[in-house]
Amino acid sequence: MLEKNSFGNVDPSPVCLVAVIVSFNRLSHLKRGITAVLSEPVVGVVVVDNGSTDGSREWLRGLDDSRLRVLTPEQNLGGAGGFQVGFEAALESFNPDWLVCFDDDAQPSPGALTNFMKNDLSGIDGAAAAVYYPDGSICEMNRPSWNPFWHAKLLVKTVFGAMTGQSREGFHLGNEYYQSESSVDIDSSSFVGCFITAETVRRIGLPRGELFIYGDDIIYTLSLRQKGGRHVFLPNVRFIHDCSTFSGSTSSCYSPMWKAYYTYRNGLVMYRIASGAWFPLVLPVKLLGWVLAVRHYNEKRRYLHLCWSALRDALRKHPGCSHDELVRRYP
Template sequence: MSSLVAVVVTFNRLKHLKVAVEALEQQQCDAIVVVDNCSTDGTREWLQERGAEADKLDVIHAPRNLGGAGGFELGYRHALAEYEPDWLVCFDDDAYPLPGAFEAFLSSDLDSIDAAAAAVYFPDGRICEMNRPSLNPFWHWRLFFKTVLGGGRQGFHIEDRSYDSMEPLPIDSTSFVGFFVRREMVEKVGLPEGRLFIYGDDVLYTLMISRAGGRIRFLPWVRFAHDCSTFAVSSKTYAPLWKAYYTYRNGLRVYHTAAGALFWLYAPVKITQWILQVRHYENPRAYLRVMRLAIMDAIRQRYDRPHELVVELCKS
Protein backbone atom coordinates (compact mmCIF):
# COMPACT_ATOMS: atom_id res chain seq x y z
CA MET A 1 0.00 0.00 0.00
CA SER A 2 1.15 3.56 -0.72
CA SER A 3 2.85 5.58 2.00
CA LEU A 4 1.19 8.77 3.22
CA VAL A 5 2.47 11.69 5.31
CA ALA A 6 0.22 14.40 6.76
CA VAL A 7 1.33 18.04 6.94
CA VAL A 8 -0.47 20.38 9.34
CA VAL A 9 0.28 24.08 9.87
CA THR A 10 -0.64 25.69 13.18
CA PHE A 11 -0.58 29.11 14.79
CA ASN A 12 -2.12 29.93 18.17
CA ARG A 13 -5.03 27.51 17.93
CA LEU A 14 -4.00 24.89 20.45
CA LYS A 15 -7.57 23.81 21.21
CA HIS A 16 -8.18 22.99 17.55
CA LEU A 17 -4.72 21.46 17.06
CA LYS A 18 -5.32 18.96 19.85
CA VAL A 19 -8.43 17.73 18.06
CA ALA A 20 -6.56 17.48 14.75
CA VAL A 21 -3.61 15.55 16.20
CA GLU A 22 -5.89 13.18 18.09
CA ALA A 23 -7.84 12.49 14.88
CA LEU A 24 -4.61 11.96 12.93
CA GLU A 25 -3.31 9.45 15.44
CA GLN A 26 -6.31 7.26 14.60
CA GLN A 27 -5.61 7.42 10.86
CA GLN A 28 -3.54 5.20 8.60
CA CYS A 29 -0.46 7.31 7.85
CA ASP A 30 3.30 7.02 8.15
CA ALA A 31 4.07 10.36 9.79
CA ILE A 32 2.40 13.52 11.07
CA VAL A 33 4.41 16.66 10.32
CA VAL A 34 3.21 19.67 12.31
CA VAL A 35 4.67 23.07 11.44
CA ASP A 36 4.34 25.51 14.35
CA ASN A 37 4.43 29.13 13.17
CA CYS A 38 5.89 30.48 16.44
CA SER A 39 2.71 30.09 18.45
CA THR A 40 2.52 31.88 21.79
CA ASP A 41 -0.45 30.06 23.35
CA GLY A 42 1.37 26.99 24.72
CA THR A 43 1.35 25.11 21.42
CA ARG A 44 5.12 24.66 21.39
CA GLU A 45 5.19 23.16 24.87
CA TRP A 46 2.23 20.87 24.17
CA LEU A 47 3.81 19.62 20.94
CA GLN A 48 7.05 18.85 22.75
CA GLU A 49 5.20 16.79 25.35
CA ARG A 50 3.04 15.03 22.78
CA GLY A 51 6.00 14.37 20.51
CA ALA A 52 7.79 12.52 23.30
CA GLU A 53 4.84 10.11 23.52
CA ALA A 54 3.86 9.76 19.85
CA ASP A 55 6.31 8.10 17.44
CA LYS A 56 4.63 9.43 14.31
CA LEU A 57 4.52 13.08 15.41
CA ASP A 58 7.27 15.15 13.78
CA VAL A 59 7.28 18.80 14.90
CA ILE A 60 8.92 21.60 12.91
CA HIS A 61 9.32 24.97 14.63
CA ALA A 62 9.35 27.73 12.01
CA PRO A 63 11.95 30.48 12.52
CA ARG A 64 9.13 33.07 12.44
CA ASN A 65 5.45 33.21 11.54
CA LEU A 66 5.51 32.16 7.88
CA GLY A 67 1.74 32.17 7.48
CA GLY A 68 -0.17 29.20 6.18
CA ALA A 69 1.53 29.36 2.78
CA GLY A 70 5.04 29.45 4.20
CA GLY A 71 4.15 26.73 6.68
CA PHE A 72 2.96 24.39 3.96
CA GLU A 73 6.06 25.05 1.87
CA LEU A 74 8.26 24.24 4.87
CA GLY A 75 6.19 21.20 5.79
CA TYR A 76 6.19 19.80 2.25
CA ARG A 77 9.94 20.26 1.93
CA HIS A 78 10.61 18.49 5.23
CA ALA A 79 8.18 15.64 4.60
CA LEU A 80 9.61 14.90 1.17
CA ALA A 81 13.22 14.99 2.34
CA GLU A 82 12.65 13.02 5.53
CA TYR A 83 10.13 10.35 4.45
CA GLU A 84 9.96 10.27 0.62
CA PRO A 85 6.27 9.33 0.81
CA ASP A 86 4.14 8.31 -2.15
CA TRP A 87 1.51 10.86 -1.09
CA LEU A 88 1.23 14.01 1.00
CA VAL A 89 -1.98 15.30 2.57
CA CYS A 90 -2.28 18.74 4.12
CA PHE A 91 -4.74 20.82 6.12
CA ASP A 92 -5.01 23.64 8.63
CA ASP A 93 -4.98 23.14 12.38
CA ASP A 94 -8.75 23.69 12.67
CA ALA A 95 -9.48 20.81 10.29
CA TYR A 96 -9.20 17.06 10.75
CA PRO A 97 -9.88 13.81 8.87
CA LEU A 98 -13.05 12.01 9.85
CA PRO A 99 -12.71 8.37 10.98
CA GLY A 100 -11.44 6.12 8.20
CA ALA A 101 -10.65 8.99 5.82
CA PHE A 102 -7.06 7.99 5.06
CA GLU A 103 -7.94 4.32 4.71
CA ALA A 104 -10.72 5.29 2.29
CA PHE A 105 -8.23 7.31 0.27
CA LEU A 106 -5.49 4.69 0.20
CA SER A 107 -7.92 1.94 -0.78
CA SER A 108 -9.22 3.98 -3.73
CA ASP A 109 -8.11 3.41 -7.31
CA LEU A 110 -5.35 6.03 -7.50
CA ASP A 111 -3.64 4.89 -10.69
CA SER A 112 -5.07 7.72 -12.82
CA ILE A 113 -4.92 10.40 -10.10
CA ASP A 114 -2.10 12.86 -9.39
CA ALA A 115 -3.87 14.86 -6.67
CA ALA A 116 -7.19 14.66 -4.87
CA ALA A 117 -9.60 16.71 -2.80
CA ALA A 118 -11.59 15.34 0.10
CA ALA A 119 -15.19 16.28 0.85
CA VAL A 120 -15.01 18.88 3.63
CA TYR A 121 -17.87 19.49 6.05
CA PHE A 122 -18.52 21.65 9.07
CA PRO A 123 -18.60 19.62 12.30
CA ASP A 124 -22.42 19.75 12.19
CA GLY A 125 -22.44 17.99 8.80
CA ARG A 126 -23.08 20.93 6.46
CA ILE A 127 -20.88 21.28 3.39
CA CYS A 128 -18.03 23.71 4.08
CA GLU A 129 -18.34 26.32 1.34
CA MET A 130 -14.81 27.69 1.63
CA ASN A 131 -13.43 24.23 0.81
CA ARG A 132 -15.74 23.44 -2.11
CA PRO A 133 -13.60 22.32 -5.12
CA SER A 134 -14.06 23.99 -8.47
CA LEU A 135 -13.37 24.03 -12.18
CA ASN A 136 -11.57 26.99 -13.73
CA PRO A 137 -14.24 28.88 -15.73
CA PHE A 138 -11.54 30.36 -17.98
CA TRP A 139 -10.77 26.82 -19.17
CA HIS A 140 -14.42 25.80 -19.64
CA TRP A 141 -16.44 28.20 -21.79
CA ARG A 142 -19.84 26.89 -20.75
CA LEU A 143 -18.97 27.52 -17.12
CA PHE A 144 -17.46 30.88 -18.02
CA PHE A 145 -20.70 32.17 -19.50
CA LYS A 146 -22.72 30.64 -16.69
CA THR A 147 -20.55 32.49 -14.17
CA VAL A 148 -20.57 35.80 -16.07
CA LEU A 149 -24.33 35.68 -16.55
CA GLY A 150 -25.01 35.69 -12.83
CA GLY A 151 -24.01 32.25 -11.65
CA GLY A 152 -21.30 33.56 -9.33
CA ARG A 153 -19.45 30.89 -7.35
CA GLN A 154 -22.19 28.39 -8.21
CA GLY A 155 -21.19 28.77 -11.84
CA PHE A 156 -17.92 26.91 -11.44
CA HIS A 157 -17.92 25.17 -8.03
CA ILE A 158 -19.03 21.55 -7.78
CA GLU A 159 -22.68 20.91 -6.96
CA ASP A 160 -24.10 19.49 -3.73
CA ARG A 161 -25.08 16.27 -5.46
CA SER A 162 -21.42 15.57 -6.23
CA TYR A 163 -20.86 14.99 -2.50
CA ASP A 164 -23.11 11.91 -2.67
CA SER A 165 -21.39 10.38 -5.68
CA MET A 166 -19.26 7.25 -5.58
CA GLU A 167 -17.28 8.27 -8.65
CA PRO A 168 -14.19 10.50 -8.76
CA LEU A 169 -14.98 13.91 -10.23
CA PRO A 170 -12.43 15.88 -12.30
CA ILE A 171 -11.68 19.34 -10.85
CA ASP A 172 -9.15 22.08 -11.57
CA SER A 173 -8.57 23.59 -8.15
CA THR A 174 -9.31 23.11 -4.48
CA SER A 175 -8.26 24.18 -1.01
CA PHE A 176 -5.49 22.86 1.21
CA VAL A 177 -7.96 21.18 3.58
CA GLY A 178 -7.91 17.48 2.79
CA PHE A 179 -5.69 17.94 -0.26
CA PHE A 180 -3.69 14.86 -1.33
CA VAL A 181 -0.84 15.07 -3.83
CA ARG A 182 1.65 12.59 -5.25
CA ARG A 183 5.33 13.11 -4.49
CA GLU A 184 6.09 12.99 -8.21
CA MET A 185 3.63 15.83 -8.83
CA VAL A 186 5.31 18.02 -6.22
CA GLU A 187 8.65 17.26 -7.80
CA LYS A 188 7.24 18.32 -11.16
CA VAL A 189 5.54 21.62 -10.22
CA GLY A 190 7.58 22.53 -7.16
CA LEU A 191 6.58 23.41 -3.61
CA PRO A 192 3.64 25.66 -2.66
CA GLU A 193 4.43 29.38 -2.96
CA GLY A 194 5.33 30.20 0.63
CA ARG A 195 5.90 33.91 -0.02
CA LEU A 196 2.15 34.46 -0.36
CA PHE A 197 1.89 34.16 3.47
CA ILE A 198 -1.88 33.53 3.52
CA TYR A 199 -4.77 33.36 1.04
CA GLY A 200 -4.73 31.99 -2.47
CA ASP A 201 -1.74 29.68 -2.12
CA ASP A 202 -3.92 26.57 -2.34
CA VAL A 203 -5.90 27.67 -5.40
CA LEU A 204 -2.72 28.84 -7.13
CA TYR A 205 -0.92 25.57 -6.41
CA THR A 206 -3.75 23.32 -7.58
CA LEU A 207 -4.23 25.41 -10.73
CA MET A 208 -0.51 25.00 -11.44
CA ILE A 209 -0.90 21.23 -11.08
CA SER A 210 -3.82 21.22 -13.50
CA ARG A 211 -1.99 23.45 -15.97
CA ALA A 212 0.98 21.06 -15.84
CA GLY A 213 -1.26 18.18 -16.88
CA GLY A 214 -1.92 16.86 -13.37
CA ARG A 215 -5.15 14.95 -12.89
CA ILE A 216 -6.97 16.25 -9.82
CA ARG A 217 -10.07 14.41 -8.65
CA PHE A 218 -12.72 15.08 -6.01
CA LEU A 219 -13.22 11.94 -3.89
CA PRO A 220 -16.47 12.43 -1.94
CA TRP A 221 -16.04 9.26 0.13
CA VAL A 222 -12.88 10.73 1.72
CA ARG A 223 -14.23 13.05 4.40
CA PHE A 224 -12.80 15.86 6.49
CA ALA A 225 -14.27 18.27 9.03
CA HIS A 226 -13.32 21.95 9.20
CA ASP A 227 -14.18 23.80 12.38
CA CYS A 228 -13.64 27.23 10.83
CA SER A 229 -15.94 29.11 13.19
CA THR A 230 -13.94 32.33 12.79
CA PHE A 231 -14.68 32.52 9.04
CA ALA A 232 -17.52 34.91 8.27
CA VAL A 233 -18.71 34.74 4.67
CA SER A 234 -21.25 37.52 5.22
CA SER A 235 -18.74 40.19 6.22
CA LYS A 236 -18.23 42.97 3.67
CA THR A 237 -15.00 44.24 5.24
CA TYR A 238 -11.63 42.83 6.22
CA ALA A 239 -10.70 43.03 9.87
CA PRO A 240 -7.88 43.43 10.56
CA LEU A 241 -7.19 45.40 7.39
CA TRP A 242 -3.96 43.56 6.56
CA LYS A 243 -6.08 40.64 5.42
CA ALA A 244 -7.27 42.78 2.50
CA TYR A 245 -3.67 43.28 1.41
CA TYR A 246 -3.01 39.55 1.07
CA THR A 247 -6.41 38.83 -0.47
CA TYR A 248 -5.94 41.40 -3.22
CA ARG A 249 -2.22 40.95 -3.89
CA ASN A 250 -2.40 37.17 -4.01
CA GLY A 251 -5.76 37.24 -5.74
CA LEU A 252 -4.32 39.03 -8.75
CA ARG A 253 -1.69 36.32 -9.12
CA VAL A 254 -4.33 33.61 -8.90
CA TYR A 255 -6.54 35.39 -11.44
CA HIS A 256 -3.58 35.75 -13.80
CA THR A 257 -2.85 32.02 -13.56
CA ALA A 258 -6.51 31.15 -14.06
CA ALA A 259 -7.37 33.61 -16.83
CA GLY A 260 -4.16 33.73 -18.86
CA ALA A 261 -4.40 36.40 -21.57
CA LEU A 262 -7.95 37.25 -20.47
CA PHE A 263 -6.53 38.50 -17.18
CA TRP A 264 -5.99 41.97 -18.65
CA LEU A 265 -9.70 42.22 -19.39
CA TYR A 266 -10.80 40.67 -16.12
CA ALA A 267 -8.46 42.48 -13.71
CA PRO A 268 -9.95 45.99 -14.21
CA VAL A 269 -13.41 44.61 -13.44
CA LYS A 270 -12.17 42.98 -10.25
CA ILE A 271 -10.23 46.05 -9.13
CA THR A 272 -13.32 48.19 -9.71
CA GLN A 273 -15.27 45.87 -7.43
CA TRP A 274 -12.62 46.28 -4.75
CA ILE A 275 -12.74 50.06 -5.07
CA LEU A 276 -16.50 50.02 -4.58
CA GLN A 277 -16.02 48.14 -1.32
CA VAL A 278 -14.61 51.35 0.19
CA ARG A 279 -18.14 52.43 1.13
CA HIS A 280 -18.25 49.73 3.81
CA TYR A 281 -15.17 51.00 5.70
CA GLU A 282 -15.11 53.55 8.51
CA ASN A 283 -11.65 54.68 7.36
CA PRO A 284 -11.90 54.70 3.55
CA ARG A 285 -8.53 56.37 3.10
CA ALA A 286 -6.73 53.55 4.93
CA TYR A 287 -8.59 50.93 2.91
CA LEU A 288 -7.74 52.56 -0.42
CA ARG A 289 -4.09 52.89 0.60
CA VAL A 290 -3.85 49.20 1.48
CA MET A 291 -5.64 48.21 -1.72
CA ARG A 292 -3.27 50.32 -3.81
CA LEU A 293 -0.24 48.80 -2.05
CA ALA A 294 -1.54 45.29 -2.75
CA ILE A 295 -2.12 46.03 -6.43
CA MET A 296 1.28 47.65 -6.88
CA ASP A 297 3.06 44.77 -5.16
CA ALA A 298 1.19 42.33 -7.39
CA ILE A 299 2.23 44.26 -10.51
CA ARG A 300 5.85 44.33 -9.33
CA GLN A 301 5.58 40.67 -8.32
CA ARG A 302 6.75 41.63 -4.86
CA TYR A 303 5.99 38.83 -2.42
CA ASP A 304 8.79 39.41 0.08
CA ARG A 305 7.27 42.27 2.08
CA PRO A 306 7.62 41.18 5.76
CA HIS A 307 4.32 40.48 7.47
CA GLU A 308 5.20 42.77 10.37
CA LEU A 309 5.68 45.63 7.90
CA VAL A 310 2.36 44.86 6.20
CA VAL A 311 0.62 45.04 9.57
CA GLU A 312 2.27 48.37 10.39
CA LEU A 313 1.44 49.85 7.00
CA CYS A 314 -2.18 48.90 7.51
CA LYS A 315 -2.25 50.68 10.86
CA SER A 316 -0.74 53.98 9.76
Protein backbone atom coordinates in the same frame (compact mmCIF):
# COMPACT_ATOMS: atom_id res chain seq x y z
CA MET B 1 -14.32 18.49 -17.86
CA LEU B 2 -16.69 16.28 -15.91
CA GLU B 3 -15.02 12.94 -16.51
CA LYS B 4 -16.08 10.51 -13.80
CA ASN B 5 -14.30 7.46 -12.51
CA SER B 6 -15.61 4.68 -10.30
CA PHE B 7 -13.82 4.09 -7.05
CA GLY B 8 -11.26 1.34 -7.41
CA ASN B 9 -11.96 -0.74 -4.33
CA VAL B 10 -8.97 -2.94 -4.85
CA ASP B 11 -6.04 -3.97 -2.70
CA PRO B 12 -3.42 -1.55 -4.00
CA SER B 13 0.25 -1.49 -3.17
CA PRO B 14 0.87 0.17 0.21
CA VAL B 15 0.75 3.97 -0.04
CA CYS B 16 3.37 5.93 1.88
CA LEU B 17 1.30 8.88 3.12
CA VAL B 18 2.49 11.83 5.25
CA ALA B 19 0.20 14.45 6.79
CA VAL B 20 1.18 18.13 6.99
CA ILE B 21 -0.69 20.25 9.55
CA VAL B 22 -0.27 24.01 10.04
CA SER B 23 -1.26 25.22 13.49
CA PHE B 24 -1.68 28.49 15.37
CA ASN B 25 -3.31 28.86 18.79
CA ARG B 26 -6.02 26.19 18.50
CA LEU B 27 -4.78 23.57 20.93
CA SER B 28 -8.08 21.77 21.47
CA HIS B 29 -8.59 21.39 17.72
CA LEU B 30 -4.98 20.37 17.20
CA LYS B 31 -5.27 17.58 19.77
CA ARG B 32 -8.26 16.10 17.97
CA GLY B 33 -6.62 16.39 14.56
CA ILE B 34 -3.34 14.76 15.52
CA THR B 35 -5.13 11.99 17.40
CA ALA B 36 -7.26 11.30 14.33
CA VAL B 37 -4.27 11.21 11.97
CA LEU B 38 -2.08 9.03 14.17
CA SER B 39 -4.89 6.47 14.36
CA GLU B 40 -4.59 6.02 10.58
CA PRO B 41 -1.86 4.20 8.59
CA VAL B 42 0.33 7.25 7.94
CA VAL B 43 4.12 7.01 7.96
CA GLY B 44 4.62 10.54 9.20
CA VAL B 45 2.98 13.70 10.52
CA VAL B 46 4.63 17.10 10.13
CA VAL B 47 3.21 19.84 12.34
CA VAL B 48 4.19 23.46 11.68
CA ASP B 49 3.42 25.54 14.75
CA ASN B 50 3.30 29.21 13.74
CA GLY B 51 4.31 30.68 17.10
CA SER B 52 1.38 29.48 19.21
CA THR B 53 1.08 30.93 22.72
CA ASP B 54 -1.77 28.75 23.99
CA GLY B 55 0.30 25.76 25.14
CA SER B 56 0.35 24.01 21.75
CA ARG B 57 4.14 23.86 21.59
CA GLU B 58 4.42 22.47 25.09
CA TRP B 59 1.80 19.81 24.36
CA LEU B 60 3.52 18.86 21.10
CA ARG B 61 6.87 18.45 22.91
CA GLY B 62 5.22 15.95 25.23
CA LEU B 63 4.10 13.61 22.45
CA ASP B 64 6.05 10.40 21.94
CA ASP B 65 5.51 9.02 18.45
CA SER B 66 8.31 8.31 16.01
CA ARG B 67 6.07 9.38 13.11
CA LEU B 68 5.76 12.94 14.43
CA ARG B 69 7.99 15.84 13.42
CA VAL B 70 7.28 19.31 14.85
CA LEU B 71 8.58 22.50 13.23
CA THR B 72 8.63 25.70 15.30
CA PRO B 73 9.58 28.65 13.06
CA GLU B 74 10.83 31.75 14.84
CA GLN B 75 8.03 33.84 13.31
CA ASN B 76 4.50 33.33 12.06
CA LEU B 77 4.82 32.23 8.43
CA GLY B 78 1.10 32.32 7.72
CA GLY B 79 -0.75 29.35 6.30
CA ALA B 80 1.11 29.52 2.99
CA GLY B 81 4.55 29.70 4.59
CA GLY B 82 3.62 26.93 6.98
CA PHE B 83 2.65 24.60 4.16
CA GLN B 84 5.79 25.52 2.24
CA VAL B 85 8.15 24.48 5.04
CA GLY B 86 5.87 21.58 6.00
CA PHE B 87 5.86 20.09 2.50
CA GLU B 88 9.63 20.47 2.29
CA ALA B 89 10.17 18.77 5.65
CA ALA B 90 7.79 15.93 4.74
CA LEU B 91 9.70 15.20 1.54
CA GLU B 92 13.09 15.32 3.24
CA SER B 93 12.17 13.39 6.39
CA PHE B 94 9.90 10.64 5.07
CA ASN B 95 10.29 10.39 1.27
CA PRO B 96 6.55 9.70 0.88
CA ASP B 97 4.41 8.78 -2.11
CA TRP B 98 1.64 11.22 -1.12
CA LEU B 99 1.16 14.23 1.14
CA VAL B 100 -2.13 15.29 2.70
CA CYS B 101 -2.47 18.74 4.23
CA PHE B 102 -4.94 20.61 6.41
CA ASP B 103 -5.25 23.28 9.09
CA ASP B 104 -5.34 22.55 12.79
CA ASP B 105 -9.13 22.96 13.00
CA ALA B 106 -9.68 20.12 10.51
CA GLN B 107 -9.29 16.37 10.77
CA PRO B 108 -9.94 13.24 8.73
CA SER B 109 -13.12 11.35 9.57
CA PRO B 110 -12.48 7.87 11.01
CA GLY B 111 -11.12 5.69 8.21
CA ALA B 112 -10.78 8.56 5.73
CA LEU B 113 -7.09 8.06 5.02
CA THR B 114 -7.57 4.30 4.75
CA ASN B 115 -10.37 4.95 2.24
CA PHE B 116 -8.05 7.22 0.29
CA MET B 117 -5.49 4.44 -0.02
CA LYS B 118 -8.15 2.02 -1.27
CA ASN B 119 -8.94 4.21 -4.28
CA ASP B 120 -7.36 3.60 -7.65
CA LEU B 121 -4.80 6.41 -7.60
CA SER B 122 -3.11 5.61 -10.89
CA GLY B 123 -2.75 8.64 -13.15
CA ILE B 124 -3.79 11.07 -10.40
CA ASP B 125 -1.53 13.91 -9.23
CA GLY B 126 -3.80 15.49 -6.64
CA ALA B 127 -7.07 14.77 -4.88
CA ALA B 128 -9.56 16.67 -2.75
CA ALA B 129 -11.56 15.19 0.09
CA ALA B 130 -15.23 15.90 0.76
CA VAL B 131 -15.17 18.38 3.65
CA TYR B 132 -18.06 18.70 6.09
CA TYR B 133 -18.91 20.77 9.13
CA PRO B 134 -19.13 18.85 12.42
CA ASP B 135 -22.94 18.79 12.04
CA GLY B 136 -22.62 16.84 8.79
CA SER B 137 -23.46 19.64 6.36
CA ILE B 138 -21.13 20.44 3.46
CA CYS B 139 -18.43 22.96 4.29
CA GLU B 140 -18.93 25.70 1.70
CA MET B 141 -15.48 27.28 2.06
CA ASN B 142 -13.89 23.95 1.09
CA ARG B 143 -16.14 23.11 -1.87
CA PRO B 144 -13.91 22.19 -4.88
CA SER B 145 -14.39 23.91 -8.21
CA TRP B 146 -13.71 24.05 -11.91
CA ASN B 147 -12.06 27.03 -13.54
CA PRO B 148 -14.72 28.59 -15.80
CA PHE B 149 -12.06 30.21 -17.99
CA TRP B 150 -10.95 26.73 -19.04
CA HIS B 151 -14.49 25.50 -19.83
CA ALA B 152 -16.61 27.57 -22.20
CA LYS B 153 -20.00 26.30 -20.98
CA LEU B 154 -19.09 26.96 -17.39
CA LEU B 155 -17.93 30.46 -18.25
CA VAL B 156 -21.30 31.30 -19.79
CA LYS B 157 -23.10 29.78 -16.81
CA THR B 158 -20.93 31.72 -14.39
CA VAL B 159 -21.48 35.03 -16.20
CA PHE B 160 -25.24 34.57 -16.17
CA GLY B 161 -25.08 33.46 -12.55
CA ALA B 162 -23.22 36.64 -11.62
CA MET B 163 -26.17 38.64 -12.92
CA THR B 164 -28.42 36.96 -10.38
CA GLY B 165 -25.92 36.83 -7.54
CA GLN B 166 -25.32 33.09 -7.95
CA SER B 167 -21.95 32.98 -9.68
CA ARG B 168 -20.56 30.28 -7.34
CA GLU B 169 -23.12 27.79 -8.60
CA GLY B 170 -21.59 28.12 -12.05
CA PHE B 171 -18.26 26.55 -11.20
CA HIS B 172 -18.37 24.93 -7.74
CA LEU B 173 -19.32 21.27 -7.34
CA GLY B 174 -22.97 20.73 -6.59
CA ASN B 175 -24.23 18.60 -3.72
CA GLU B 176 -24.88 15.68 -6.05
CA TYR B 177 -21.15 15.12 -6.45
CA TYR B 178 -20.83 14.56 -2.71
CA GLN B 179 -23.41 11.78 -2.93
CA SER B 180 -21.83 10.14 -5.96
CA GLU B 181 -20.03 6.82 -6.00
CA SER B 182 -17.55 8.15 -8.54
CA SER B 183 -14.68 10.59 -8.49
CA VAL B 184 -14.71 13.62 -10.76
CA ASP B 185 -11.95 15.70 -12.29
CA ILE B 186 -11.66 19.23 -10.86
CA ASP B 187 -9.41 22.26 -11.31
CA SER B 188 -8.93 23.60 -7.79
CA SER B 189 -9.55 22.87 -4.12
CA SER B 190 -8.64 24.10 -0.67
CA PHE B 191 -5.79 22.82 1.47
CA VAL B 192 -8.22 21.08 3.85
CA GLY B 193 -8.00 17.40 2.96
CA CYS B 194 -5.85 18.06 -0.10
CA PHE B 195 -3.70 15.15 -1.29
CA ILE B 196 -0.69 15.75 -3.58
CA THR B 197 1.82 13.21 -4.85
CA ALA B 198 5.40 13.83 -3.79
CA GLU B 199 6.46 13.60 -7.42
CA THR B 200 4.07 16.42 -8.28
CA VAL B 201 5.44 18.64 -5.52
CA ARG B 202 8.96 18.07 -6.79
CA ARG B 203 7.82 18.83 -10.34
CA ILE B 204 5.73 21.99 -9.80
CA GLY B 205 7.44 23.25 -6.66
CA LEU B 206 6.44 23.93 -3.07
CA PRO B 207 3.47 26.11 -2.06
CA ARG B 208 4.36 29.80 -2.32
CA GLY B 209 5.14 30.92 1.20
CA GLU B 210 5.26 34.62 0.29
CA LEU B 211 1.49 34.55 -0.25
CA PHE B 212 1.14 34.26 3.56
CA ILE B 213 -2.66 33.83 3.72
CA TYR B 214 -5.65 33.77 1.37
CA GLY B 215 -5.83 31.93 -1.93
CA ASP B 216 -2.54 30.06 -1.69
CA ASP B 217 -4.32 26.71 -1.94
CA ILE B 218 -6.36 27.69 -5.01
CA ILE B 219 -3.25 29.11 -6.66
CA TYR B 220 -1.33 25.90 -5.96
CA THR B 221 -3.98 23.50 -7.24
CA LEU B 222 -4.68 25.65 -10.32
CA SER B 223 -0.94 25.60 -11.01
CA LEU B 224 -0.99 21.81 -10.72
CA ARG B 225 -3.66 21.66 -13.42
CA GLN B 226 -2.03 24.35 -15.56
CA LYS B 227 1.17 22.29 -15.63
CA GLY B 228 -0.63 19.19 -16.89
CA GLY B 229 -1.47 17.50 -13.59
CA ARG B 230 -4.73 15.70 -12.87
CA HIS B 231 -6.73 16.73 -9.80
CA VAL B 232 -9.83 14.81 -8.68
CA PHE B 233 -12.56 15.00 -6.07
CA LEU B 234 -12.99 11.85 -3.94
CA PRO B 235 -16.38 11.91 -2.18
CA ASN B 236 -15.61 8.70 -0.26
CA VAL B 237 -12.78 10.46 1.59
CA ARG B 238 -14.37 12.64 4.28
CA PHE B 239 -12.82 15.40 6.37
CA ILE B 240 -14.34 17.48 9.17
CA HIS B 241 -13.63 21.20 9.36
CA ASP B 242 -14.64 22.81 12.65
CA CYS B 243 -14.29 26.35 11.34
CA SER B 244 -17.13 27.89 13.34
CA THR B 245 -14.71 30.59 14.48
CA PHE B 246 -14.78 31.96 10.92
CA SER B 247 -18.30 33.28 11.11
CA GLY B 248 -19.19 35.45 8.17
CA SER B 249 -18.52 39.13 8.72
CA THR B 250 -21.04 41.75 7.67
CA SER B 251 -18.36 44.46 7.56
CA SER B 252 -17.71 46.13 4.20
CA CYS B 253 -14.03 46.69 4.91
CA TYR B 254 -11.06 44.69 6.13
CA SER B 255 -9.92 45.10 9.70
CA PRO B 256 -7.01 45.11 10.19
CA MET B 257 -6.42 46.72 6.81
CA TRP B 258 -3.38 44.58 5.93
CA LYS B 259 -5.69 41.65 5.26
CA ALA B 260 -7.00 43.52 2.23
CA TYR B 261 -3.48 43.53 0.76
CA TYR B 262 -3.20 39.72 0.82
CA THR B 263 -6.76 39.31 -0.47
CA TYR B 264 -6.22 41.71 -3.38
CA ARG B 265 -2.66 40.78 -4.36
CA ASN B 266 -3.20 37.02 -4.09
CA GLY B 267 -6.53 37.35 -5.88
CA LEU B 268 -4.81 38.91 -8.88
CA VAL B 269 -2.18 36.16 -8.85
CA MET B 270 -5.00 33.62 -8.89
CA TYR B 271 -6.96 35.36 -11.67
CA ARG B 272 -3.83 35.68 -13.77
CA ILE B 273 -3.41 31.90 -13.68
CA ALA B 274 -7.11 31.16 -14.05
CA SER B 275 -8.04 33.62 -16.80
CA GLY B 276 -4.88 33.50 -18.92
CA ALA B 277 -5.48 35.53 -22.09
CA TRP B 278 -8.67 36.93 -20.51
CA PHE B 279 -6.71 38.60 -17.70
CA PRO B 280 -6.55 42.08 -19.34
CA LEU B 281 -10.37 42.06 -19.28
CA VAL B 282 -10.62 40.72 -15.73
CA LEU B 283 -8.11 43.17 -14.23
CA PRO B 284 -10.14 46.39 -14.70
CA VAL B 285 -13.20 44.74 -13.15
CA LYS B 286 -11.26 43.74 -10.05
CA LEU B 287 -9.62 47.16 -9.75
CA LEU B 288 -12.99 48.89 -10.02
CA GLY B 289 -14.22 46.83 -7.07
CA TRP B 290 -11.21 47.88 -5.02
CA VAL B 291 -11.70 51.56 -5.81
CA LEU B 292 -15.41 51.50 -5.04
CA ALA B 293 -14.64 49.96 -1.64
CA VAL B 294 -12.68 53.07 -0.61
CA ARG B 295 -15.90 54.65 0.63
CA HIS B 296 -15.99 52.16 3.51
CA TYR B 297 -12.60 53.21 4.90
CA ASN B 298 -11.85 56.19 7.12
CA GLU B 299 -8.19 56.30 6.08
CA LYS B 300 -8.84 56.55 2.36
CA ARG B 301 -5.33 57.61 1.37
CA ARG B 302 -3.78 54.71 3.24
CA TYR B 303 -6.29 52.27 1.70
CA LEU B 304 -5.61 53.49 -1.85
CA HIS B 305 -1.87 53.18 -1.26
CA LEU B 306 -2.49 49.59 -0.18
CA CYS B 307 -4.39 48.94 -3.41
CA TRP B 308 -1.51 50.31 -5.45
CA SER B 309 0.98 48.13 -3.55
CA ALA B 310 -1.17 45.03 -4.11
CA LEU B 311 -1.51 45.78 -7.84
CA ARG B 312 2.20 46.53 -8.26
CA ASP B 313 3.39 43.43 -6.41
CA ALA B 314 0.93 41.12 -8.18
CA LEU B 315 1.83 42.33 -11.67
CA ARG B 316 5.58 42.29 -11.17
CA LYS B 317 5.37 38.93 -9.37
CA HIS B 318 7.16 40.39 -6.36
CA PRO B 319 6.50 39.24 -2.79
CA GLY B 320 6.40 42.82 -1.54
CA CYS B 321 7.48 43.87 1.93
CA SER B 322 7.69 41.58 4.95
CA HIS B 323 4.57 40.71 6.91
CA ASP B 324 5.75 42.72 9.92
CA GLU B 325 6.27 45.77 7.70
CA LEU B 326 2.86 45.26 6.11
CA VAL B 327 1.19 45.17 9.53
CA ARG B 328 3.02 48.38 10.48
CA ARG B 329 1.96 50.19 7.29
CA TYR B 330 -1.67 49.06 7.23
CA PRO B 331 -2.89 48.44 10.80
